[in-house]
Amino acid sequence: MNCSTPSFRGEIAKLPLLEIDSLAVDYRTSRGTVHAVNDVSFFLEKGETLGLAGESGSGKSTLGLSIIRLVPYPGVIGGGQIKIDGRDIVALPEHEMQTFRGTKVAYVFQDPMISLNPVKKIGAHFVELIRTHEPNVSKKEAFERAKTVLKNLGIQPERINDYPHQFSGGMRQRIMIGLAIALNPDLVIADEPTTALDVIVQAKILDLLESLRKAYQMALILISHDLSIILERCDKIIVMYAGHMVEYADGTELHGRPAHPYTQKLLQSIPNIELSDQKLTAIPGSPPDMLNPPNGCRFWPRCSCTMEICRVKEPLLISIGRNHLVKCFLYGEKGVQSE
Numbered sequence: 543m544n545c546s547t548p549s550f551r552g553e554i555a556k557l558p559l560l561e562i563d564s565l566a567v568d569y570r571t572s573r574g575t576v577h578a579v580n581d582v583s584f585f586l587e588k589g590e591t592l593g594l595a596g597e598s599g600s601g602k603s604t605l606g607l608s609i610i611r612l613v614p615y616p617g618v619i620g621g622g623q624i625k626i627d628g629r630d631i632v633a634l635p636e637h638e639m640q641t642f643r644g645t646k647v648a649y650v651f652q653d654p655m656i657s658l659n660p661v662k663k664i665g666a667h668f669v670e671l672i673r674t675h676e677p678n679v680s681k682k683e684a685f686e687r688a689k690t691v692l693k694n695l696g697i698q699p700e701r702i703n704d705y706p707h708q709f710s711g712g713m714r715q716r717i718m719i720g721l722a723i724a725l726n727p728d729l730v731i732a733d734e735p736t737t738a739l740d741v742i743v744q745a746k747i748l749d750l751l752e753s754l755r756k757a758y759q760m761a762l763i764l765i766s767h768d769l770s771i772i773l774e775r776c777d778k779i780i781v782m783y784a785g786h787m788v789e790y791a792d793g794t795e796l797h798g799r800p801a802h803p804y805t806q807k808l809l810q811s812i813p814n815i816e817l818s819d820q821k822l823t824a825i826p827g828s829p830p831d832m833l834n835p836p837n838g839c840r841f842w843p844r845c846s847c848t849m850e851i852c853r854v855k856e857p858l859l860i861s862i863g864r865n866h867l868v869k870c871f872l873y874g875e876k877g878v879q880s881e
């Protein structure tokens with residue numbers, strides 16, 4: 543681990559399920575290079591939940607997709623390691639990666655209609671997935687397994703013969719979750735799984751994801767631009783801003799002691815029904831053009847605490863407490879390394 547990303551897992555001896563170290567992902571476009579993910583490091587244990595929060599364009603999906611090595615063209619993993627069960631997958635041959643996808647790590651995309659084939663019945667999606675990874679399973683057996691999954695999703699098993707368009711948006715997203723868990727992976731990455739849905743359906747889907755996660759003992763990375771959803775549902779939280787991990791903390795710590803001015807602003811923009819006189823504030827300005835991000839701290843043009851140094855130098859990610867990291871000069875120029 544390099545010096546700008548202090549390690550904070552000194553007390554953990556066993557291998558974590560997922561360990562990301564100094565990850566960098568770039569989009570090499572004809573107009574220039576977008577450094578969409580810079581120097582991101584974290585780890586995740588079996589059964590844990592991690593939330594990735596931050597405005598649109600902050601690099602959340604790019605980070606998530608890099609974990610299953612599906613960053614779209616012209617994206618490339620520019621550096622760092624992604625270890626799953628101790629094995630670095632960055633340079634893994636594609637055929638081995640295909641085995642990893644679904645069985646070790648599965649991805650739930652925001653828009654189910656992109657992932658579901660409109661001319662294929664729901665059952666066929668499950669059967670194909672199961673038999674691709676487990677060729678010895680018969681069609682009939684795969685079909686029965688699919689029916690059980692549908693039942694666990696709260697969908698009548700008879701609907702296995704329906705086509706994707708015959709389901710509501712919420713049900714389609716349930717089916718996507720079902721496809722993600724069908725092979726019992728250790729980690730599910732859910733990328734804005736409920737953003738396109740209304741709030742009631744949203745809560746139901748997130749509850750379903752949570753109960754399945756517990757039942758199947760999976761770890762979950764939940765990606766959302768909505769910090770309130772992440773706070774409600776995740777053990778650990780990473781706040782991303784313009785491709786940088788600007789804060790990392792446990793959920794309660796981040797809620798009670800947000801350190802980065804960006805996190806503080808995000809929290810101030812969440813309505814709290816228990817506070818009758820709450821003043822909601824929006825974050826001024828907009829995220830930077832990622833082809834030409836500002837020098838120094840990427841948040842300084844929108845920050846109310848900007849100092850001279852913030853405009854010229856990029857802060858390090860420093861430790862400010864147990865399992866609490868922040869990338870901000872308000873906490874000193876170098877900070878206290880945790881190791």
Ligand SMILES: Nc1ncnc2c1ncn2[C@@H]1O[C@H](COP(=O)(O)OP(=O)(O)O)[C@@H](O)[C@H]1O
Nearest residue numbers: 569578597598599600601602603604614615832
């Ligand atoms: N296919 C692509 N080509 C070029 N740039 C991309 C591509 N996909 C994403 N980006 C850029 O990478 C940055 C991060 O995008 P993304 O990971 O989708 O953010 P988020 O999921 O937080 O909204 C954005 O600035 C975006 O413009």
Ligand SMILES: [Mg+2]
Nearest residue numbers: 602603604734
């Ligand atoms: Mg995204």
